Amino acid sequence: MTLLAERTTTAAADALEAADVAVLPTGSTEQHGPALPLGMDHMAARAFARRAVERTNESHDGATAVVLPTVPVGVSVHHRQFDGTLYVSEETFERYVAETLSSLAEHGLGKAVVVNGHGGNGAALRRAARRLRDDRTAFAPPWNWWDAVDDLADDLFDEEGGHADAMESSLLWHLREDLVVPDELEAAEExxxxxxxxxxxxxxxxxxxxxxxxxxxxxxxxQADPEKGRELFETGCDRLVTLFDWLAERPLEDCWPRAHK
Known part of the structure; x- marks a missing residue:
């Protein structure tokens, strides 16, 4: 797996030249009730990004990708009354992501996937993606892991959900069992x-x-269960790898806005 931050500048040059796609994990540090840690969202995004890149780089006929450092604080003002929550404004977050990917494009890599773990980041990420595309700087669609596996989640859980629910709890229980407090799941639901x-x-x-x-x-x-979390994770990684391959095969010129007729 190629982690850009662990490369020297000379090794980074080779990694970026070889890469088809960059992967930027984004999330949040915010309350997730009494059973899950504050870092749930950025931990999930990082895990999906790293595992999917590891798998795609192992394949000899798929995309080659490089992982950028995780953005751990996001748009979480709506959780501010709960202890430990950190947040920035939508404008700050949008600009930070856009400028990070713009700086990457200066090194010749203009295609990226933003692997997002926090719903509150969604609007800012879409605006950043549009801005980068309109400027023909980079093409960087956001990928929300829960949207990618919503069909599976519907089969696994009986809930409308939305935050620190069975789906999120199951995923992190699989990824970081040491950080989940199962005895508090009942209190969270009450x-x-x-x-x-x-x-x-x-x-x-x-x-x-x-x-x-x-x-x-x-x-x-x-309703959380670590085995169900494993199913969510593996399915999400499968779909993320497919997205990498699609983007790698697509010429950058075909990613820009179509001319008005």
Whole structure:
């Protein structure tokens, strides 16, 4: 596996020249209820990115990828009432990601996948991707792991979910058993809401997580199981490798916006 931060500048030159795709893991450091650690999201993103790159680089007929350092703090202001949560503004996060990938493009690698572990980063990542594409600087679509495995999660769990739920708890239980507190899953669920947010007659009235979840969790974390987490992880990695291959085969010129007719 090629981790850019562990290369010297001379070794980095060779790694970047050989790479088809760069991979930028992004996440957050924020509350995930009483059973999961604050770093859940960036740990998940890093694990997906590293395992998928390891697999794709082992293949002799697939893409070659390089992993960039993980961005561990994201857009998490809606969790700010819970202890330990760190956050930056959407504007700061968008600019940071865009400028990081722009600096990479200066070294000749203009195709990337942002492997994202936090839903709150989504809007900023889409704007960054559009900005980089419109400027013809880089093509960097964001990949949310939960979206990639939503069909499997529907089969595995009976929940609407959304945060520190059975899906997230299962995944991290598989990846970092030492950081999950199984005895607290029941407490997390007792104070959780069924789904994300709160509305009155169609109007959103819950802007912060604490407005609708006392524990910080959303969903049914007691359904969590590490074996189900393994299934989620392996399936997500399969699909991420396929995305790497698709992007590697696509000429950069075909990634830019189409001209107006």
């Amino acid at each position: 104070g959780a809401s069924e789904g994300w947010g709160e509305t009155v007659q169609g109007a959103p009235t819950g802007f912060d997580t604490i407005d609708f979840s006392e524990s910080g969790a959303v969903g049914r974390p007691t």
